[in-house]
Amino acid sequence: MSHQLTAPHPKFAVVGHPNKGKSSIVASLAQDDTVQISDTPGTTIKSRSFPLRMDGEIIYELFDTPGFQRARSVLAWLEKHDVPAHKRAEAVEAFINTHRENERFSDEIELLTPIMEGAGIIYVVDGSKPYGEEYEAEMEILRWTGQPSMALINHIGENDYSQEWRRALEQYFRIVREYDPMETDPQQQVLLLESMAQLDESWRVPLKHSIVLFEGRRDQKLEQSAKTIAHLVQSMLSHLEQFRFSGEDVEDTDRQKLLKNYQQHLRALEQKSQKFIEQLWSHQHLQKEQESLLFEGVDLFSKESASIFGLSRQEMVVTGVTGGAVTGAGIDLLFAGHTLLLGGAIGAVVGGVGAYFGFDELSGIKVLGKTLGKRYLEMGPMENRNFPYILLGRSLYHLHKVAARSHAKRGAVTLTMDETFKEKWLDDQSRKSLEKFHKRFRSGDEISSGEIQAYEALVLACLKKIV
Amino acid sequence: MNLRSYIDLYQLLDGHALTHEENRAFALKNDLQAQSSLRMLLAWVRAHQNSLSSPAQSAKFCKYLYIVSLVLGVLALVLGVMTGIGLLSYSGKEPVNLIYFLAVAAFIPLFTMLLALFSMLRANQAQSLLIHISPAYWMEKIVGFFSQEARAALSKLTINPLLLNWLVIKRSQLLALLFAIGLLLALLGIVATKDIAFAWSTTIQVSPKQFHTFLETLSWPWSSLFPSAVPSVDLITQSQYFRLGETLDSGMVANAARLGEWWKFLACATLFYAIVVRFGMWLLASFGFHQALKESLMSLEGVERLLFEMNTPLVTTTAPKQEIVFAQEIHQYSRVLQTVDPHYKTTLGWAMSKNDIVILNDSMQVSSECVFDIGGTNTLYEDEKIISGLQGEVLLYVKSWEPPTMDMMDALLAIITQVDKITLLPTGTKEDGYIPTSRELNIWERKIQTLNHPKVWLCRIN
Ligand SMILES: Nc1nc2c(ncn2[C@@H]2O[C@H](COP(=O)(O)OP(=O)(O)OP(=O)(O)O)[C@@H](O)[C@H]2O)c(=O)[nH]1
């Protein structure tokens, strides 16, 4: 009973010709990376609902639909019934009822059903290809439904025919907008939602609400990301790795094993954090295909990682980060080769992973007590002064890639570096503030929650510079 | 809220990750939003405790803690009684020096309470050194050493050091309290069963007057309640004792009955300093422990997330149902031409104007007897009419960038019935010089594969 008292939530059906990016637009709006998107026309075969829910309550509902396949036949059927203008919607209804079991019109039935159930129409075309007369039949059918409608021009290719499209679309639709599903700019989404709100007076409030929700959710994601990264840095820097060894003296192989375990543990922490962030930004399906979204072959402890994300010698001097032997001349050498890396996949350029950080360069190794005949080697906390910056750089880069990735994109993420990345998030001021905390994390002391929060705020500030 | 909720929460967060959905649903279902964070957490723990494998770590730990406390408590009580008996042992030769008893009943408790206060202030430091001087800490180490199982259970838990500090502080107070009770019991027991001559003796030059002032100060808490429990100057003068004489002062012997008076003072001193004040310390420690528990609970890893999830409205946008995946087997289409023939009986254009077709013919250097446009804005009837007149070999231009629709396929099927051979020629846009991309050609090739008719050919020019 109660649902009859409240107004039904707004619905929108994204419709159009096959293969023009309907599913891409839906995936981008709904931030759903599971939507089937491919360059084969007819990828979508069933209408699918994408409700925006807050605590289970639907704010609005979006429908992805298959493309028109036999628009002319449908229109012919409708026109044959020669009805006055005010009865046209009933004719469409009749069409659906008559052909519900008809395989021939399954696509049209699928796409018309949500519209006849009250959905507003979002008609999608590709503005990078010329307008064609074959679109008229489907636009005419949409007009017959009598539902409020708007058109979206998507640009799948390079060329631009949006002027001729606009002229044609404005004949049929009151609102014509452009939308790029590959773009993750939140402003674009807000503009689209605002246009959708104009379709019907009663949809304004829920769509305003949805804008507030989206904006709040984005802030939350940023905040949670900053927390995750801050926590990662803190736990990595303060990590202690122990290794029990037998025998009287410490063998070199024992040290090797300890180092390996230490590095392995830190790598695992990084990966866990990255997965969490991918999930946070609704990109969890990427990880199914790849171990980690990024950094394939660019190990946490590699030269390339250090040279791209770490501080230069000069920056370290300025920040007062130089830790004597800990950060040596290697950095200079590496930075001399930096230009080599630009624009290319990093992994391919530099080989020799793992040589850069030796034992002493990460942390000293201590031999611990001799209780009951057991002896331990211990490594940690992280002493390398550059390491936190490398880690932060990698984490922010990863976040930046994840946050900027459209949910309409399919396929692997490409790793292209440019040298300006570090400049974007790290300046002298923030470096100095960060260093204070890194020093605390290295100290092995208990870190208070107040300190953690202050560090999170710093990371959030850095993060906002790039996302 | 108790230690069990802390350990349970620790374990739940460690191993049983619930989703945002579940946590938010839980908060909504139990109407928790308006509640304090602590209440939310406790409600959450209570609801999920059962999912922990039983016996839970917390149960094990608390059982261990209880047993250790019980053993230590009994030990402390017995120790108190023994100490009391030791201090009051009276051979009949020498009077009992009440200063020793007073030291154990009042001075040492006061001093240790001061230390305890100090360690309470410092308890927030992870490594409070003062903890290590606590008897509870060491006795527990000893007990723990003997119980393998308890040690194993403990080693798996990393309890917040702050909480552990308070746990030790609180228990130290309890043990000291039990010790003091033992002491008092011993005093009362001995007083009831023996006559004891109390005396005081010191090397320091203290006049009875001064000593009286001192004792009077000590006894102000009960002086108005039990005036008889405050020693008088007379009593003090009479009970001063010098060992030099080898024998008892005759005055003391004469007043032996009065010397017993002291017990009231000693009992009150024990009751007040060792028991009442200690009880206050215990209350303070309990309060501190409670606060520490609250703080540790809130700072457990994962709590912030859990609270966030319970407090934040769950916004979802994704489709609730899995999508049906469209799949097509891909084979090479066998009827593919790389060049276009120079002459056709008819050239057709799908959804383009006659003019476009003529231009395309020109640019492809194709000649034909007739040119027709089908599809597009034509009615189905118009198309039917054109198709029924077709024969021989036909060339059909299609826009390569547009997807092959079923509308087009319907027309193709109709055409097949009329002609000997039909060649589809996808062409690109005018701007691209009518050259299609191979991606577009692949799409067309895949589409006519579904028809797989011997009369249908595809011309790939790119
Ligand atoms: N570069 C680029 N490619 C796009 C854009 N929008 C869609 N595409 C691509 O166009 C192809 C078709 O996109 P879909 O979203 O599957 O199109 P659709 O309209 O849902 O197609 P059907 O479900 O088959 O009707 C995919 O390969 C997309 O990656 C865009 O804005 N830019």
Ligand SMILES: [Mg+2]
């Ligand atoms: Mg689709």
